[in-house]
Amino acid sequence: MRLQTFLAFVGLLSPALAQRILPGAYIAEIKGTNTDAFLDKARSSGIKVNHRMTLDQETSIFHGISFDLEDDTPENRAKINSWGEVVQLSPVRLYEATAPVAKRVTEDVAKFISKRSGAVTVDNYPPHVQGGVNKLRAEGFTGKGIRIAVVDTGIDYNHPSLGGGFGPGHKVAFGTDLVGDAYNGANTPVPDDDPVDCAGHGSHVAGIIAAVDKDFTGVAPDVTLGAYKVFGCPAQSAGNDVLISAFLKAQADGVDLITASIGGASGWTEDPWALVVQRIVEAGTPCTIAAGNDGDQGLFYASGASDAIGAISVGSVNNLNSPEVLTSATYSSASSNNISFGYTPATGSFGSDTIELYVPTSNGALTDACSGLPGDVSSLGNKLVVIQRGTCTFDAKVQAAVAKGAKNVIIVNNVPGTIAASVTVQNVNVGMVQPETGAAWLALVKGGETISITFSKSAPLFITAVDNPLNGGSMSTFTSWGPTNEMFQRPHVSAPGGNILSTYPLQFGGYAVLSGTSMATPYIAGVVGLYLQKAKNEGRKVSPAEIRVGLTTTGRPLVWNDGNKNATFLAPVAQQGGGLIDAYSFLHSTTVVDKELLEFNDTQNFHSSLDFKITNNGKDSMTYKLTSLDGATAYTTPAGSTLPQAFPPDLLQSYATVSIVPDTLDIKPGQSKRVVVRVTQPAGLDATRIPVYGGWVNIAAGGQDLLKIPYMGVGAVMKHATVTNFEEGFPVLLNSQNQTITSNNTQTSRRSPPGIAWGLVLGSAVVRVDVVSVSKPDNNDVAVFSDKTVGSFPGYPSYWNSRTAANENTTSLWNGKVVKTEGADPVNVPAGTYKFVYRALKMTGRKETGRDYERWESPVFNFSG
Numbered sequence: 001m002r003l004q005t006f007l008a009f010v011g012l013l014s015p016a017l018a019q020r021i022l023p024g025a026y027i028a029e030i031k032g033t034n035t036d037a038f039l040d041k042a043r044s045s046g047i048k049v050n051h052r053m054t055l056d057q058e059t060s061i062f063h064g065i066s067f068d069l070e071d072d073t074p075e076n077r078a079k080i081n082s083w084g085e086v087v088q089l090s091p092v093r094l095y096e097a098t099a100p101v102a103k104r105v106t107e108d109v110a111k112f113i114s115k116r117s118g119a120v121t122v123d124n125y126p127p128h129v130q131g132g133v134n135k136l137r138a139e140g141f142t143g144k145g146i147r148i149a150v151v152d153t154g155i156d157y158n159h160p161s162l163g164g165g166f167g168p169g170h171k172v173a174f175g176t177d178l179v180g181d182a183y184n185g186a187n188t189p190v191p192d193d194d195p196v197d198c199a200g201h202g203s204h205v206a207g208i209i210a211a212v213d214k215d216f217t218g219v220a221p222d223v224t225l226g227a228y229k230v231f232g233c234p235a236q237s238a239g240n241d242v243l244i245s246a247f248l249k250a251q252a253d254g255v256d257l258i259t260a261s262i263g264g265a266s267g268w269t270e271d272p273w274a275l276v277v278q279r280i281v282e283a284g285t286p287c288t289i290a291a292g293n294d295g296d297q298g299l300f301y302a303s304g305a306s307d308a309i310g311a312i313s314v315g316s317v318n319n320l321n322s323p324e325v326l327t328s329a330t331y332s333s334a335s336s337n338n339i340s341f342g343y344t345p346a347t348g349s350f351g352s353d354t355i356e357l358y359v360p361t362s363n364g365a366l367t368d369a370c371s372g373l374p375g376d377v378s379s380l381g382n383k384l385v386v387i388q389r390g391t392c393t394f395d396a397k398v399q400a401a402v403a404k405g406a407k408n409v410i411i412v413n414n415v416p417g418t419i420a421a422s423v424t425v426q427n428v429n430v431g432m433v434q435p436e437t438g439a440a441w442l443a444l445v446k447g448g449e450t451i452s453i454t455f456s457k458s459a460p461l462f463i464t465a466v467d468n469p470l471n472g473g474s475m476s477t478f479t480s481w482g483p484t485n486e487m488f489q490r491p492h493v494s495a496p497g498g499n500i501l502s503t504y505p506l507q508f509g510g511y512a513v514l515s516g517t518s519m520a521t522p523y524i525a526g527v528v529g530l531y532l533q534k535a536k537n538e539g540r541k542v543s544p545a546e547i548r549v550g551l552t553t554t555g556r557p558l559v560w561n562d563g564n565k566n567a568t569f570l571a572p573v574a575q576q577g578g579g580l581i582d583a584y585s586f587l588h589s590t591t592v593v594d595k596e597l598l599e600f601n602d603t604q605n606f607h608s609s610l611d612f613k614i615t616n617n618g619k620d621s622m623t624y625k626l627t628s629l630d631g632a633t634a635y636t637t638p639a640g641s642t643l644p645q646a647f648p649p650d651l652l653q654s655y656a657t658v659s660i661v662p663d664t665l666d667i668k669p670g671q672s673k674r675v676v677v678r679v680t681q682p683a684g685l686d687a688t689r690i691p692v693y694g695g696w697v698n699i700a701a702g703g704q705d706l707l708k709i710p711y712m713g714v715g716a717v718m719k720h721a722t723v724t725n726f727e728e729g730f731p732v733l734l735n736s737q738n739q740t741i742t743s744n745n746t747q748t749s750r751r752s753p754p755g756i757a758w759g760l761v762l763g764s765a766v767v768r769v770d771v772v773s774v775s776k777p778d779n780n781d782v783a784v785f786s787d788k789t790v791g792s793f794p795g796y797p798s799y800w801n802s803r804t805a806a807n808e809n810t811t812s813l814w815n816g817k818v819v820k821t822e823g824a825d826p827v828n829v830p831a832g833t834y835k836f837v838y839r840a841l842k843m844t845g846r847k848e849t850g851r852d853y854e855r856w857e858s859p860v861f862n863f864s865g
């Protein structure tokens with residue numbers, strides 16, 4: 001089956017897209033296994049290809065090769081694509097380690113932690129309590145005997161908490177480096193045998209799964225890890241050829257689960273990496289993949305390959321307690337002697353010094369110094385000035401103190417915890433303390449006492465847990481939202497991923513607190529490890545679907561939080577899927593269903609009913625009561641606009657009406673019954689804003705909630721929704737200087753080529769640009785729907801295009817050639833006047849149907865050849 005010719009190769013790439021497609025590099029999926037024959041054929045046809053990777057294992061999942069095309073012309077690509085043994089030729093796409101959104105590397109915590117006494121006997125590590133892992137650990141589940149592949153930056157296996165070695169018998173027992181330390185995504189991978197981590201991300205991920213530390217353990221400390229290193233150091237991007245190769249190797253190594261905290265905007269299941277994930281899952285190996293950290297982009301921004309059919313897509317929930325790594329110091333006054341406190345340095349260093357506090361107040365409170373320091377102070381050169389956070393920038397506060405001669409400033413936080421304040425003022429030392437420290441100082445000063453602080457260069461760092469009342473326990477706002485461009489829901493389930501302490505390479509300090517769906521994904525992977533251990537103990541084989549359904553339907557839906565406070569209603573399914581993992585019910589539920597999600601599609605393709613099966617695997621007959629639970633409806637766009645709304649989208653407490661038949665069921669042990677669900681879309685919605693509604697079918701028995709199946713749908717006809725970013729003036733005709741041309745008859749030539757720039761406000765499966773001769777209509781011998789054209793712009797059609805991120809666009813320059821039939825060699829057109837006709841296929845539209853496309857035509861331009 002020939003799925004597509006070229007994914008998205010355009011003459012000139014915008015910086016954003018250039019990062020996603022590697023110019024000149026391609027993956028050919030081939031029939032059979034003979035990649036040498038492919039290379040021989042290239043050589044004998046005079047096409048210079050440099051071998052990148054052989055994408056092959058003794059499994060039948062995928063056979064292919066990736067290569068750099070020395071002379072990257074449409075002619076050469078068309079030739080290769082025409083060979084009988086080539087199933088599909090696609091460009092190499094680059095993906096990122098789903099970048100942690102916050103990062104604090106702690107230089108000396110390693111020393112500090114190793115000095116603390118006592119091993120962990122009871123698992124009371126807050127993220128484990130949050131997701132129910134502690135209860136499974138209390139039952140003795142540790143993941144023993146389960147092998148998990150971590151596709152990431154490698155693992156620092158020398159870390160004592162990650163086993164202190166590599167190879168059989170060690171915690172990190174197998175794996176390989178597919179790329180070499182110098183790999184940056186753009187150069188050719190140079191594999192070696194040693195998957196040691198030189199970037200950090202993978203060691204953090206590995207620790208979340210399986211660390212055994214004095215202060216905490218991973219979710220499944222006895223699993224065996226395989227490290228498949230797909231990034232160099234520093235980690236930049238990884239090509240999908242590398243990712244495919246890593247997944248195939250891991251599957252061939254017979255692992256029980258593959259996990260990847262890697263992704264990039266997609267929303268289509270047709271990328272080769274997504275296809276390989278789908279086939280690996282179909283062959284029996286579950287895959288957990290991060291949902292992405294693009295929550296700020298709003299709805300319809302699913303990430304690849306978590307959008308693959310069968311993948312388990314993981315969202316992030318914030319830790320209830322944020323671990324804070326603080327530097328210690330002490331303060332003394334008449335009534336307080338040598339009291340220890342912690343701070344986070346911002347700029348400079350307080351060194352080893354004892355210094356007196358200056359605590360200016362306004363109206364009895366600490367001053368925010370936004371209109372300068374109050375009172376008549378002159379030189380503060382030998383004082384440490386205390387200023388409250390808020391109202392103005394950190395720089396403004398620091399500047400106010402510096403204006404009075406200060407060289408040292410402490411900012412008191414106005415929310416729990418501390419941050420490393422961003423200060424650009426030079427020659428001043430700045431740090432931040434928690435609100436309670438500031439309050440204690442203020443009380444002493446009000447009592448007439450003088451406070452002095454003692455700093456020490458060798459002061460130990462320490463970890464403290466800070467309650468997070470703003471958004472602890474809620475969905476992390478960075479989690480990417482669904483649905484996909486085909487109305488499938490992602491993420492499936494969420495786990496603690498915001499503010500997570502874990503292991504880090506020894507060379508970077510040994511520990512770090514990071515945030516991301518990258519951190520939530522290994523948590524779920526660890527829980528799957530515990531599940532598989534239990535099944536193995538019971539002598540039971542488990543399918544990936546059983547795991548996906550179990551994880552999603554045992555989740556606990558969370559209330560909406562915009563980053564600052566909890567609402568009184570539940571967050572949209574589009575953001576959270578099944579909600580926070582409940583690891584204990586995942587392993588122990590004796591009631592199971594056979595669907596993880598009920599996806600009702602859009603208004604036009606609406607499923608009038610969906611059904612699922614409940615099975616009672618328990619020992620007793622059960623009477624189940626089924627009800628529906630509402631999640632907020634989210635609008636994709638603001639009123640009167642086609643541009644997707646940045647986080648937070650407008651939410652409505654308008655809910656679908658859900659009919660569940662039957663809603664009471666008696667089921668005997670070992671038996672199953674079918675349930676039919678119908679929804680009526682919420683009333684009064686503005687369909688032009690693309691509302692996404694959803695909720696959960698709640699299954700209870702004996703007054704206890706057992707399972708919740710998320711349902712969702714889109715309250716609009718997606719075929720009517722605008723996909724092209726017309727609103728911001730796209731597409732546009734460009735001159736060779738990238739200037740927008742709105743008038744007719746601009747002079748262009750091969751040396752001064754015209755171009756086109758376009759952007760999408762929703763994903764489009766096909767974007768095409770065709771060229772029409774205006775001066776010689778007889779030359780228009782290729783029909784493209786209603787247009788007679790001379791052929792298509794080389795590189796188009798472009799398939800499986802994701803929504804364009806805010807403020808980005810795709811630019812292509814025209815070289816005066818056209819392609820008459822897809823896959824054929826481009827040919828020159830004669831001098832004359834021309835125009836471009838752009839088309840983008842609307843969502844759910846059919847590729848073959850002209851009216852399913854949006855159409856735009858450019859001004860007319862002269863092309864002198």
Ligand SMILES: *[C@@H]1O[C@H](CO)[C@@H](O)[C@H](O)[C@H]1NC(C)=O
Nearest residue numbers: 328329330337338339340341
């Ligand atoms: C102050 O306390 C620290 C530990 O918090 C200790 O190391 C130091 O010796 C104490 N200094 C005095 C003067 O008591």
Ligand SMILES: *[C@@H]1O[C@H](CO)[C@@H](O)[C@H](O)[C@H]1NC(C)=O
Nearest residue numbers: 469470472473474558559566
């Ligand atoms: C906000 O909600 C989450 C769960 O939805 C909960 O864990 C957390 O404690 C709540 N926060 C506050 C301050 O109530």
Ligand SMILES: *[C@@H]1O[C@H](CO)[C@@H](O)[C@H](O)[C@H]1NC(C)=O
Nearest residue numbers: 486487488599601602605844
């Ligand atoms: C929704 O309908 C479109 C068009 O028929 C189809 O391609 C897509 O797979 C459907 N999605 C779901 C979740 O049913």
Ligand SMILES: *[C@@H]1O[C@H](CO)[C@@H](O)[C@H](O)[C@H]1NC(C)=O
Nearest residue numbers: 012013014015736737738811
């Ligand atoms: C036009 O824009 C593209 C990408 O947006 C850039 O690579 C190219 O250098 C620009 N050309 C000029 C002449 O500015």
Ligand SMILES: *[C@@H]1O[C@H](CO)[C@@H](O)[C@H](O)[C@H]1NC(C)=O
Nearest residue numbers: 742743744745774858859860
């Ligand atoms: C350019 O020419 C087309 C006809 O080919 C005409 O419809 C259009 O109005 C013209 N645009 C301008 C800006 O003159």
Ligand SMILES: *[C@@H]1O[C@H](CO)[C@@H](O)[C@H](O)[C@H]1NC(C)=O
Nearest residue numbers: 014015732740757808809811
């Ligand atoms: C397209 O994107 C490029 C690169 O970000 C930018 O320089 C250019 O101005 C954009 N083009 C338009 C027409 O907005």
